[in-house]
Amino acid sequence: AQSVTQPDIHITVSEGASLELRCNYSYGATPYLFWYVQSPGQGLQLLLKYFSGDTLVQGIKGFEAEFKRSQSSFNLRKPSVHWSDAAEYFCAVGFNNAGNMLTFGGGTRLMVKP
Amino acid sequence: SAVISQKPSRDICQRGTSLTIQCQVDSQVTMMFWYRQQPGQSLTLIATANQGSEATYESGFVIDKFPISRPNLTFSTLTVSNMSPEDSSIYLCARTDNYGYTFGSGTRLTVV
Numbered sequence: 001a002q003s004v005t006q007p008d009i010h011i012t013v014s015e016g017a018s019l020e021l022r023c024n025y026s027y028g029a030t031p032y033l034f035w036y037v038q039s040p041g042q043g044l045q046l047l048l049k050y051f052s053g054d055t056l057v058q059g060i061k062g063f064e065a066e067f068k069r070s071q072s073s074f075n076l077r078k079p080s081v082h083w084s085d086a087a088e089y090f091c092a093v094g095f096n097n098a099g100n101m102l103t104f105g106g107g108t109r110l111m112v113k114p
Numbered sequence: 115s116a117v118i119s120q121k122p123s124r125d126i127c128q129r130g131t132s133l134t135i136q137c138q139v140d141s142q143v144t145m146m147f148w149y150r151q152q153p154g155q156s157l158t159l160i161a162t163a164n165q166g167s168e169a170t171y172e173s174g175f176v177i178d179k180f181p182i183s184r185p186n187l188t189f190s191t192l193t194v195s196n197m198s199p200e201d202s203s204i205y206l207c208a209r210t211d212n213y214g215y216t217f218g219s220g221t222r223l224t225v226v
Binding site: 032034036041042043044046049051090092094101102103104105106107 | 147155156157158159162206208210214215216217218219220222
């Protein structure tokens with residue numbers, strides 16, 4: 001069965017510093033890849049997605065992610081973090097032959113220091 | 115992108131009672147999904163709801179506890195039955211479309 005791993009449960013960065021959140025998946029074929037953000041008490045907001053094509057994907061709020069097939073990774077990056085980026089971030093993987101369901105990673109809680 | 119309306123947004127319920135959560139999408143879709151997010155946890159798929167057939171439940175979830183209806187291509191309900199405090203979670207519905215996956219805003223359930 002497919003699985004998604006976010007190795008970092010918590011990350012703290014200073015405002016203005018760069019950010020990278022890791023995501024690894026386990027599956028034999030190329031999946032559909034997503035990053036979602038969830039602010040406290042809020043629903044899920046899609047940051048970006050990868051279906052095919054260019055492996056560097058641009059998203060909203062200045063985020064980007066790079067799909068690396070050889071590493072089965074889809075890490076999320078942002079060059080300069082803002083205090084409003086503090087939230088929970090979820091990587092998710094979907095496979096077209098699995099009924100279109102999404103499998104989520106455990107999430108990474110981002111805290112931003114002033 | 116797609117719009118999903120989910121209600122109620124939150125509720126506090128007595129143990130032993132049931133709560134039905136409604137999910138309305140703005141365009142027809144074959145499959146809808148129900149997820150649970152326990153406190154401090156990630157999202158776990160409860161079931162996939164296909165219009166015109168029985169829902170498909172994931173391991174650890176059963177129809178008697180989480181009955182699902184899918185009467186048409188734009189609407190689904192999830193019932194949390196005979197609730198206990200362990201059912202306190204956020205429940206989210208979702209659909210797929212050309213933009214990927216769209217989630218409802220969630221139902222925050224507290225069982226006391």
